[in-house]
Amino acid sequence: MSAANSPPRRARSGNRRDETARLAVLHAADDLLVEHGFGALTVEAIARRAGVAKQTIYRWWPSKVEVLLDTLVMDSEKSLPVPAEKITAEVVRGYFRGFARFVTRDPAGKVLLALIAEAQHDSGTAGNLREHYLDPRREREREMLARGTENGEIAPKLGPDATIDALSGPIVYCALTGSAVPRGLLDTLFEDLLRPRSG
Amino acid sequence: MSAANSPPRRARSGNRRDETARLAVLHAADDLLVEHGFGALTVEAIARRAGVAKQTIYRWWPSKVEVLLDTLVMDSEKSLPVPAEKITAEVVRGYFRGFARFVTRDPAGKVLLALIAEAQHDSGTAGNLREHYLDPRREREREMLARGTENGEIAPKLGPDATIDALSGPIVYCALTGSAVPRGLLDTLFEDLLRPRSG
Amino acid sequence: MSAANSPPRRARSGNRRDETARLAVLHAADDLLVEHGFGALTVEAIARRAGVAKQTIYRWWPSKVEVLLDTLVMDSEKSLPVPAEKITAEVVRGYFRGFARFVTRDPAGKVLLALIAEAQHDSGTAGNLREHYLDPRREREREMLARGTENGEIAPKLGPDATIDALSGPIVYCALTGSAVPRGLLDTLFEDLLRPRSG
Amino acid sequence: MSAANSPPRRARSGNRRDETARLAVLHAADDLLVEHGFGALTVEAIARRAGVAKQTIYRWWPSKVEVLLDTLVMDSEKSLPVPAEKITAEVVRGYFRGFARFVTRDPAGKVLLALIAEAQHDSGTAGNLREHYLDPRREREREMLARGTENGEIAPKLGPDATIDALSGPIVYCALTGSAVPRGLLDTLFEDLLRPRSG
DNA sequence: ATCTAAACGAGACGGTACGTCTAGTCTTTTA
DNA sequence: TAAAAGACTAGACGTACCGTCTCGTTTAGAT
Structure with a gap:
């Protein structure tokens, strides 16, 4: 029952890749593309929307x-x-x-x-x-x-x-x-x- | 026959749109796309290659x-x-x-x-x-x-x-x-x- | 009595310096400085306000x-x-x-x-x-x-x-x-x- | 004695404001004013001289x-x-x-x-x-x-x-x-x- | 119970290109 | 021949992202 108290801030995974961050990035990218088009799809915008640091994106995806x-x-x-x-x-x-x-x-x-x-x-x-x-x-x-x-x-x-x-x-x-x-x-x-x- | 000796530098047209500049821009854009791809096709690069000021491009083309x-x-x-x-x-x-x-x-x-x-x-x-x-x-x-x-x-x-x-x-x-x-x-x-x- | 009939459009003076243009420039510059400050005092703005071509300013004043x-x-x-x-x-x-x-x-x-x-x-x-x-x-x-x-x-x-x-x-x-x-x-x-x- | 070997290129300060960049900007501005006058004092020139990105200047100074x-x-x-x-x-x-x-x-x-x-x-x-x-x-x-x-x-x-x-x-x-x-x-x-x- | 190591958020940095602005030059057309 | 009109080259403006680089924090697993 780890998430029972529904933390406003997710628990980070420390040493291992953070699956929450990964999904947040994918969904943010998808949403931005659909809502605001490819022009609005910048790494900065994805990071902003996903609530993730830019570096986290660059760590796992080349672009x-x-x-x-x-x-x-x-x-x-x-x-x-x-x-x-x-x-x-x-x-x-x-x-x-x-x-x-x-x-x-x-x-x-x-x-x-x-x-x-x-x-x-x-x-x-x-x-x-x-x-x-x-x-x-x-x-x-x-x-x-x-x-x-x-x-x-x-x-x-x-x-x-x-x-x-x-x-x-x-x-x-x-x-x-x-x-x-x-x-x-x-x-x-x-x-x-x-x-x-x-x- | 003022321009009979074909000047190395084109004679600008003064008050009217400069056809030479227009063609230089079109060819520069074409060349850049073919030679270096769409990524290299910036307005600055077109202007540089065409030997034309950026403003001349923006004057006649929205983008x-x-x-x-x-x-x-x-x-x-x-x-x-x-x-x-x-x-x-x-x-x-x-x-x-x-x-x-x-x-x-x-x-x-x-x-x-x-x-x-x-x-x-x-x-x-x-x-x-x-x-x-x-x-x-x-x-x-x-x-x-x-x-x-x-x-x-x-x-x-x-x-x-x-x-x-x-x-x-x-x-x-x-x-x-x-x-x-x-x-x-x-x-x-x-x-x-x-x-x-x-x- | 050159301006006796007060033309809505001034009569240009042909091949002599146009005194009307000269005064229009001086007053436009003065007005612009007082009304909008030195920042708004560009040659283009003076020309616009004076109803004069930029070249006319450059012809008679170095700057x-x-x-x-x-x-x-x-x-x-x-x-x-x-x-x-x-x-x-x-x-x-x-x-x-x-x-x-x-x-x-x-x-x-x-x-x-x-x-x-x-x-x-x-x-x-x-x-x-x-x-x-x-x-x-x-x-x-x-x-x-x-x-x-x-x-x-x-x-x-x-x-x-x-x-x-x-x-x-x-x-x-x-x-x-x-x-x-x-x-x-x-x-x-x-x-x-x-x-x-x-x- | 981590910085004992005095690196030729400064170590950037990461997350914090780079004091070296700050001083480089101030000195570049001072030098440009003295050497080439106020006319040469553009943000671009300061950035060039200080070896600093324009954005770094705009980040910390309004103008x-x-x-x-x-x-x-x-x-x-x-x-x-x-x-x-x-x-x-x-x-x-x-x-x-x-x-x-x-x-x-x-x-x-x-x-x-x-x-x-x-x-x-x-x-x-x-x-x-x-x-x-x-x-x-x-x-x-x-x-x-x-x-x-x-x-x-x-x-x-x-x-x-x-x-x-x-x-x-x-x-x-x-x-x-x-x-x-x-x-x-x-x-x-x-x-x-x-x-x-x-x- | 510490300690190490990785991933994270944050964000400053050097760059590149953007699209806008004004300077100052030049040419054509009109009177 | 002056003036109006306006296109031209040149280059600075301030902004947006790029991809890289610390920082200091957080947590899992090894000691």
């Missing part, structure tokens, strides 16, 4: 984008897991629809857009984004398609990467330009690129 | 992104005009192939990626990018598709915006993530979305 | 302090002439009392204080102030004392410069520090330094 | 004149203390002679002239100069005169402020106009204003 990347990995694992079992056409379609929802409506999706943006300005960010987010996720997406193909549930007309790019590309592009994904676009692409030929 | 937007409009009009006459399937396909080349290989294309990126961080940039680049270009792309459809050269399965998003989306997405557009992707999309139903 | 010096010479000749005839003790005393009033209460006196101040920052101003204001005036003050001495009206205990410094010094110092000249100070100095030993 | 005021208080306390014990006529005379030397020959005296000058241009400076320099010093000068009077060493003919103004005024005025204090001036004023009536 503010690594903080964001941590929140993205955490959030997207929760909000948008890549299906791994019982792959049907409907599951695959649902995944990409979920992806569209994630990047256009979920606040956590803003983090992905912000990191894609930042990657254009900084090659280090580009590398980290690929390594810790895009590539691992792509790998699991390929597996998803492979299983669906084995099952005969889908019959991709193109290679896995081309297929995923064809579906993810318009979604991300529309999100980046602030427009909605046009009605019918995803369904038509699905029909043309993934549906078993026949009838 | 450095407006400078970039000007270079983008100028360059893309030259490198990637939207076809307006004799629209055939091949012309349309060639336009999108040219677009892919523009954003993945042309230095001027980096400007578009940088502006899409910056638009994620700043809503003013987002608005300006739409208003001065994306929307006008989209309008002409729609006209291109409309003419090709009237001619019977193409038969879009989707509405014009959906069609353009389906083609531009993967191109831009691949450019943003630093990967090549997968072989066959554009051709397959073309075949499926634009080709007359054979016959 | 804004020369403008002020012109107004000072003009104004102080009018407000505080050095007595030259019928020098009595009372006339001399009245002159220094007038000087005290000039620097502490007359708006035109502020110009002198401002120029003394500026002279500390810029040796060119120091030279100009001496040459065009302090030295000529000192010369006439010496003559005033000399005549009074010849008349037997006053009997300076010190040399003329020392006498003038002893009287002007406290006046200027009090004006510069924003305090009033203490009651009795001038009279006592007068009594001690200028009054015939009597008997 | 460059406050820096000067600090150097003045520091220097004049050292070069020109107001005598407080054993007040004799000679001590008082020596103090004012010292003051004359300070403002006309000591480089630190230039700071006082510069601040008096700046006070004409900015009322904030005027207030600060009074509050932090002129008034406290005047208070001690009054005490000096009071003690000398009690002792019977001097017998001021005027009130304390008038006496001090009568002596300081010509000194400052001569310093401001770049002329020497005329020979005999101070002695005569002393004789007339402070000397016991003989007898």
Whole structure:
């Protein structure tokens, strides 16, 4: 019953990394991005908001984008897991629809857009984004398609990467330009690129 | 013939806007972006490189992104005009192939990626990018598709915006993530979305 | 009768110096100094207020302090002439009392204080102030004392410069520090330094 | 003996104000004023010369004149203390002679002239100069005169402020106009204003 | 029961760029 | 040819963050 008396000031952990501080930083970064945009996302502001010293951030993250990347990995694992079992056409379609929802409506999706943006300005960010987010996720997406193909549930007309790019590309592009994904676009692409030929 | 001997130092224009300065700024911004990345693209650096006072930049552009937007409009009009006459399937396909080349290989294309990126961080940039680049270009792309459809050269399965998003989306997405557009992707999309139903 | 029809817009004088512009500049400088202080006295502000182009000021005055010096010479000749005839003790005393009033209460006196101040920052101003204001005036003050001495009206205990410094010094110092000249100070100095030993 | 090896680069003080930086700023300001005049005394130049970041200056001083005021208080306390014990006529005379030397020959005296000058241009400076320099010093000068009077060493003919103004005024005025204090001036004023009536 | 070691908050520091301001120069146009 | 207009280079202004560096405090684990 360590926190029973609900201390106004949290008990610090002394010798070990302070998990409370870590979470405070991640949430502060997320909140600032959503509430005030990337422009307000400075290390100083994160520290201020998290009630944490700047040095504590620099101790554990090389820069503010690594903080964001941590929140993205955490959030997207929760909000948008890549299906791994019982792959049907409907599951695959649902995944990409979920992806569209994630990047256009979920606040956590803003983090992905912000990191894609930042990657254009900084090659280090580009590398980290690929390594810790895009590539691992792509790998699991390929597996998803492979299983669906084995099952005969889908019959991709193109290679896995081309297929995923064809579906993810318009979604991300529309999100980046602030427009909605046009009605019918995803369904038509699905029909043309993934549906078993026949009838 | 006062300026016949082409002075090494440009003759300033006095009362009127100095065209030489304007071009020096645009080229300096372009060069800096390509050579040293967006991080090195500060107003101070542009001014230094262009041999121009900072104030001259602030007099004519609200911020450095407006400078970039000007270079983008100028360059893309030259490198990637939207076809307006004799629209055939091949012309349309060639336009999108040219677009892919523009954003993945042309230095001027980096400007578009940088502006899409910056638009994620700043809503003013987002608005300006739409208003001065994306929307006008989209309008002409729609006209291109409309003419090709009237001619019977193409038969879009989707509405014009959906069609353009389906083609531009993967191109831009691949450019943003630093990967090549997968072989066959554009051709397959073309075949499926634009080709007359054979016959 | 050049200005007989009092045009709303003054008639410019073509290839001769425009007297209207000259006076507008002097008055604008004076007004700005009195109304908004020396800090607001920029060449741009003077030009704006006078309805004159900056270049017109630079054409005729090396800098804004020369403008002020012109107004000072003009104004102080009018407000505080050095007595030259019928020098009595009372006339001399009245002159220094007038000087005290000039620097502490007359708006035109502020110009002198401002120029003394500026002279500390810029040796060119120091030279100009001496040459065009302090030295000529000192010369006439010496003559005033000399005549009074010849008349037997006053009997300076010190040399003329020392006498003038002893009287002007406290006046200027009090004006510069924003305090009033203490009651009795001038009279006592007068009594001690200028009054015939009597008997 | 942790600092026994006297490091070539100073050890910074971490969390606390860096005394080395403070002194570097004060000396840089003093030096710049003496060497290049008030015109060269910009915050940027002080920072450059002191080897200090501009922000460090703005953190501790509202403006460059406050820096000067600090150097003045520091220097004049050292070069020109107001005598407080054993007040004799000679001590008082020596103090004012010292003051004359300070403002006309000591480089630190230039700071006082510069601040008096700046006070004409900015009322904030005027207030600060009074509050932090002129008034406290005047208070001690009054005490000096009071003690000398009690002792019977001097017998001021005027009130304390008038006496001090009568002596300081010509000194400052001569310093401001770049002329020497005329020979005999101070002695005569002393004789007339402070000397016991003989007898 | 001390002592060591790490992580913490706080915040000063040297820097870089920001966007604004004024100085002083220059050129074109008008009268 | 003077004056109005105003664009230009140059550089200081004061602010915001950057990333680094002590400080002194707090606590866990080793002595």
